[in-house]
Amino acid sequence: MNHRQNTPTATDGVRSWIGQSVPRIDAVEKSLGATQYVGDMQMAQMLHARILWSGVPHAILRGINTSQAKEMPGVRAVLTAADLPGINRYGLAMPDQRVLAEEKIRSAADPIALVAAETEEEAEEALGKIEVDLEPLPAVLSIEEALDNSAPVIHKGGNLFQQTTVRKGDLDKGIAESDVIVEGTYRSQQQDHMPMEPEAGLAYLDSTGVLNIITSTQYPFRDRRQIAPALGLEMNRVRVVQAPIGGGFGRKDDITTEIHAGLLALTTKRPVRLVYTREDSLIGNTKRHPFLMKYRTGASSDGHLTFVDADLYGDTGAYLSLGPFVIKKAGIHACGPYHVPNIRVDTYTVYTNNLAAGAIRGFGVLQAAMAHEAQMDKLACRLGISPVDFRLINCLKPGLTSSTGQAMNQGCGIEATMQRIKDYMTTHGIVFNRAQLASEER
Numbered sequence: 001m002n003h004r005q006n007t008p009t010a011t012d013g014v015r016s017w018i019g020q021s022v023p024r025i026d027a028v029e030k031s032l033g034a035t036q037y038v039g040d041m042q043m044a045q046m047l048h049a050r051i052l053w054s055g056v057p058h059a060i061l062r063g064i065n066t067s068q069a070k071e072m073p074g075v076r077a078v079l080t081a082a083d084l085p086g087i088n089r090y091g092l093a094m095p096d097q098r099v100l101a102e103e104k105i106r107s108a109a110d111p112i113a114l115v116a117a118e119t120e121e122e123a124e125e126a127l128g129k130i131e132v133d134l135e136p137l138p139a140v141l142s143i144e145e146a147l148d149n150s151a152p153v154i155h156k157g158g159n160l161f162q163q164t165t166v167r168k169g170d171l172d173k174g175i176a177e178s179d180v181i182v183e184g185t186y187r188s189q190q191q192d193h194m195p196m197e198p199e200a201g202l203a204y205l206d207s208t209g210v211l212n213i214i215t216s217t218q219y220p221f222r223d224r225r226q227i228a229p230a231l232g233l234e235m236n237r238v239r240v241v242q243a244p245i246g247g248g249f250g251r252k253d254d255i256t257t258e259i260h261a262g263l264l265a266l267t268t269k270r271p272v273r274l275v276y277t278r279e280d281s282l283i284g285n286t287k288r289h290p291f292l293m294k295y296r297t298g299a300s301s302d303g304h305l306t307f308v309d310a311d312l313y314g315d316t317g318a319y320l321s322l323g324p325f326v327i328k329k330a331g332i333h334a335c336g337p338y339h340v341p342n343i344r345v346d347t348y349t350v351y352t353n354n355l356a357a358g359a360i361r362g363f364g365v366l367q368a369a370m371a372h373e374a375q376m377d378k379l380a381c382r383l384g385i386s387p388v389d390f391r392l393i394n395c396l397k398p399g400l401t402s403s404t405g406q407a408m409n410q411g412c413g414i415e416a417t418m419q420r421i422k423d424y425m426t427t428h429g430i431v432f433n434r435a436q437l438a439s440e441e442r
Helices: 027-031 120-127 143-147 171-176 220-231 258-268 278-284 323-332 365-383 387-394 414-427 434-441
Strands: 047-053 059-065 075-079 111-117 131-136 160-168 180-188 200-205 211-215 238-242 272-275 291-299 305-317 343-351
Touching: 047 120, 047 258, 047 278, 059 111, 075 120, 075 258, 111 120, 111 258, 143 305, 143 343, 160 323, 171 305, 180 365, 200 258, 211 220, 211 258, 220 238, 220 258, 258 272, 291 365, 305 323, 305 365, 323 343, 323 365, 365 387, 387 414
Parallel strands: 047 272, 211 238, 305 343
Antiparallel strands: 047 111, 059 131, 075 111, 160 343, 180 291, 200 211, 200 272, 291 305
């Protein structure tokens, strides 16, 4: 197989890749199954690790008894928060997560204890011998519950972490100029990334005393900044190696196995591999944010948008991860690729006892798109305009400004895209009539 046949040639010192079929440099290795992921890696005297998750959304942690687990065959370490040598905090937007739970459980994904054993089966069996004393607390499982004044407080400071705003033009003027106004309330669900490779890490101490962590991660240097303080190490005593990633999609932006595997390696002085089961991955990884979105959108009789008035509430779960940035970005994109002269959009980052939400492809934009595109269809129906033509009238074009006032002078391809769609529909005899539009709105 000649992998160079489609590779572009240099022209005047510039290599052009556009419009070319360019082979991935790792394609052959992966297609032949030769790529070594962390779950494939072995080291001499390597131990296998497992995590005991809380399994409850909200509780007081009264006590942990690990004595039976420590006596199990093959078990070399059973650790809780009391065994952590550094700071029991980490996180991306802010360090609001615990390496191992102490005092309070805030999510079913809170890790309570770690086990390292000679085999995965021995580690799993030891988990069942750990006794945990939990006092259940009322769980806050929706945005509405979290914002109720009587709701239990998940973190000090309250359940509303952040509010951001987008303002443009004069909202009252936009409302007054509207011939048609539509309203809608929209909800999006939690969604999992489901990469083929679950989260995994292999930690070991080298001959110089440096803790090496080979891990499936999207951001090794940011990982190191969180690992070192938690393990009580200087930054130059931690080395993070990015292994081949069998799918990330944003999930592997966050700390997953790194601190836990590293802690067990420091304690046992042996290599420790921690590979999530699929169940672990579904419990322990961040999700796409569920949103509650309330919209009012107006247009004039000639089909031009006049205003957008919206509130977007993002459920970041028990911990922030990158939630504040995801939810803020949803607000910035709340009007879509359309020119809207008058805008009021507020976003709210809300803590609940649900599983934590964070980065995932689209980064808040997809949730907002569901709402603003539904509003566009409603307006097109009320005005009796084809949804495609309505979008062509209002899409951002060079010289117009986005919701944040940025002039669209380049990289503005929505008009050409919509025109291609319209041309395709015309060629294939696809038309919208008023009956169809009314049916779509219903």
